């Protein structure tokens with residue numbers, strides 16, 4: 001006899017953890033499968049730790065909706081549960097006339113998205129706030145911040161467990177088969193291959209989420225679920241630049257990412273990145289030959305830095321639905337009723353601002369699950 005559970009969640013990144021907490025709160029039995037030996041070892045711990053305001057995306061997108069909602073929920077969570085954060089604000093800087101026009105568009109986009117505290121800055125206003133930055137103009141977002149993402153992950157994990165969610169680490173999901181109104185979830189762990197029966201399956205498998213959808217029988221190419229990996233590397237700036245800026249400083253955005261930005265961590269250390277390079281596989285090594293490109297990019301607005309002050313630091317990989325040069329794609333958060341898989345919920349392409357959006361996404365998925373049990 002196979003063991004039967006209410007909800008199986010695949011993946012213990014920030015999305016799986018937040019969703020597990022939300023669903024146990026709704027009195028459902030939850031089992032989380034994670035292939036690594038602990039939670040949050042992939043994209044959720046390889047990012048900029050920025051709480052985004054919600055400026056960049058179209059107003060009717062899930063990215064905007066959950067970023068704006070998630071930002072408030074996340075600041076509240078940090079306040080209530082002693083998760084360290086700072087809200088220094090962020091400035092997007094423009095180097096020339098074209099970029100200044102882009103800032104004005106971003107200002108309008110942000111206002112449409114409900115980010116009401118944005119301010120356009122002249123060169124003089126910018127200089128007063130950031131004496132070390134050289135730029136023609138800026139866009140200030142006072143509600144952007146940075147936080148300690150590891151403490152958030154740890155909190156979400158403990159909270160979900162306290163509410164009754166169970167976690168099995170070192171356990172990879174290798175098959176999903178519909179059996180009437182339920183699913184047979186096949187797993188592989190140290191002891192071999194076994195299976196569970198679950199009424200609902202939530203795919204929060206990050207970089208593998210397209211493969212999980214495929215395992216369940218979805219034609220990934222046809223559904224538009226195929227992921228493209230886009231690597232983001234970071235370099236650190238030497239300690240002599242501690243607090244060289246007061247806020248997070250971003251260039252005007254590129255197509256595949258937000259551009260190589262400057263963040264000052266909670267400990268005052270300065271980090272540059274991430275860049276955005278499409279890659280074929282998951283490899284977290286930093287390519288040192290990128291150093292000059294980082295230098296050139298940041299030196300445009302932080303002219304006093306020297307090439308030898310940069311050192312390779314870390315990297316993460318974005319699970320992107322859009323390939324190189326392709327248009328904007330939104331998060332996929334879908335009940336797969338149309339694919340005749342009614343109890344399957346796919347979360348695919350959860351790239352930035354996924355960390356900020358996680359508490360709001362979890363609530364949304366919680367309501368979807370309620371709908372499946374009613």
Ligand SMILES: Cc1cc2nc3c(=O)[nH]c(=O)nc-3n(C[C@H](O)[C@H](O)[C@H](O)COP(=O)(O)OP(=O)(O)OC[C@H]3O[C@@H](n4cnc5c(N)ncnc54)[C@H](O)[C@@H]3O)c2cc1C
Nearest residue numbers: 011013014015035044047048050173206232316354355356
């Ligand atoms: C370079 C970079 C910078 C970013 N900066 C920011 C930022 O500043 N602010 C922000 O809001 N967002 C940012 N993001 C986005 C954010 O980090 C992600 O959206 C978020 O972490 C995604 O979480 P997740 O739970 O979906 O994925 P993950 O953290 O990748 O978790 C998925 C989990 O599923 C597990 N898994 C996969 N396959 C299986 C399987 N078959 N069986 C069992 N387990 C499986 C994996 O091991 C993994 O633990 C950034 C992303 C990158 C790459």
